[in-house]
Amino acid sequence: MAQQHHEMTAGETLSVYLQDQATDFLRSLRLHRESSTDAHGAEESLEAARALRRASRRIGATLHTFRPLLDPEWTESLRPELAWLSGTLAREHAYAARLERLLGALHRLSSPPPPLPGPSAPASPPGSSAPPSPSTPPLRGGYPPPATDRWTGSSPGAPLPAAAPDAASTAVGRRSAGRGGHPRPSGAESGGGWAQPPADGADTSRPRQAGLPAQGSAKKPTGPLAVGAAKAAALLERQLTLARTRAHSAALQAFGSSRFHAVADNVAVLASEVPLRAAPDADLKPLAATAEQHLAEAVTALPLIRAGHPYNAEALIHGLATDTAPEAQDAPWLKVRSLLRLHRYAQEVLLGEAPLDPRLLQAGQALDLHREAADAAAAAASAARTPRIAPATAYALGVLHADQRHEVEAARFAFQQAWLREAVTAP
Missing domain, CATH: 1.20.120 (Four Helix Bundle (Hemerythrin (Met), subunit A))
Structure with missing residues (x-):
């Protein structure tokens, strides 16, 4: 049988992409609903919510870029709703990642620098991990050395080297889970200032964490902190955890709202038929x-x-x-x-x-x-x-x-x- 080659038109190419993204949206929504009812499906629920956001962003962006080929009234009504849904689902993850980033930075800034070897230090055997020598200063945050660095003589156009993770920022461990899956500080951290009197923050009440999945909580690095850094960590934890709790409640309300069900219905229609304009030469x-x-x-x-x-x-x-x-x-x-x-x-x-x-x-x-x-x-x-x-x-x-x-x-x-x-x- 001779193989027939069919080159898709612009409308067909656009329809295939939108239908694939709409199918991913509906599949992620089904997985999110199934994992939300399971007591051990917190990680699956978070992954389904991320997939739901990805599909929403791609559908909304495609409707924006290729709107001349689509029905204008339908496109302009669906795009803002997809942006609302994606933004609502992104806040909880953003607050948790922000807290983890800030706590890791506080521990990294509070850790003493690693000792440099002396001039008479023996050379390390091949294959062993040795601390950096003075001729190769450590990189930080993805920076290469300056263009006129007298140590390396590298130029700005040189490829970016891989930034080695800090020992303090990578030393992340899970603690015993507190209410709602949020880890509690250890005894050393409590003594160092994790739990401080109300004078260091206006809002000292612990937010209710009943509905938050344990896997979404920020990880706390280990190690003691100075008094000022420990109080700063406690203050950031109170504020960002409260913000994350409110974002989680807003996401739950969004999933149960008629606005979300209208978005899901429109995406379900999109999965079966894309409202294209009649433009054969598009x-x-x-x-x-x-x-x-x-x-x-x-x-x-x-x-x-x-x-x-x-x-x-x-x-x-x-x-x-x-x-x-x-x-x-x-x-x-x-x-x-x-x-x-x-x-x-x-x-x-x-x-x-x-x-x-x-x-x-x-x-x-x-x-x-x-x-x-x-x-x-x-x-x-x-x-x-x-x-x-x-x-x-x-x-x-x-x-x-x-x-x-x-x-x-x-x-x-x-x-x-x-x-x-x-x-x-x-x-």
Whole structure:
């Protein structure tokens, strides 16, 4: 039998992608409902919620990029609802990850540096793990050494080395679970200041954790903390755990609302039939090229030249000016992150099962780290504005804020390196 080759039209290609994402949405919703009723399905419930968010983002982005080929009234009514659902489901995970990041940074900042070997130290045998020598200073946060580093002589265009994880930040252990699965601090941490009197925070009540899965709680690094850092950790834990509890309650209310059921019904219709316009000569490539052009214009507005120099302190400029100065500085980078996602999802529609450009994925990962570090810095600054906190606590939160702004700067450098390599090698 002769094999017949059928080249899909633009409408068919778009329909196949949207139907696949809608099927993933419905499958994730079914798994989430089944795991929510199971007492041991907390991890499956979290994974199903993440898959539900991924499908919602891709459907909404595809409807936005290729809206001229779709029914306009149906598209404009579904896109905001998908954005609402994705944002509602993302908050709980974001608060848990933010707390884990901040507690890990506090332990890393409180740990003493590893001792360097003396000049007469014996050489390590091949294959053994030895501490870094003075001629190879350790990297931090994904930074390479400066371009004029007298130790290594590396250049800004050199490939980024893999950042070795800190011993303090990777020493993460699970403790005995408290109420709702949240780990309780050990005796050493309690004595170091985990449980502090009400003078170090306005809200000292423990939030109710009845419905939170244990796997979603933030992990606490081990090791003692100084008094100021321990009080800062306790304050951050109270505030972010309370915010996470409220986000979890909002997600549960969203799943039971008529608004969510309307979104699920529309996605179920999308899984069977995509409302396309009658456009036989339509083409997906010009619309995808428009998304790429918007991304390129947004990247042009970024200070990439300054971000290309390590340790440029761009992320700390105007840090003491006003409360909104860091957020205004991060806004162009967050806009690029959103446009990069639109461009990446448009490429998924065009390429199908073909792999995406790895440099595009590296740039997206750098911007994801940028947002996480920026949000963590904002959380540290918000905790530092709590009334009646001790000076040592405020100082620890200030150091933590500066550390996360340095991570923002490192993410900008990583994005600049990945983006320029992509621009040079692109055909």
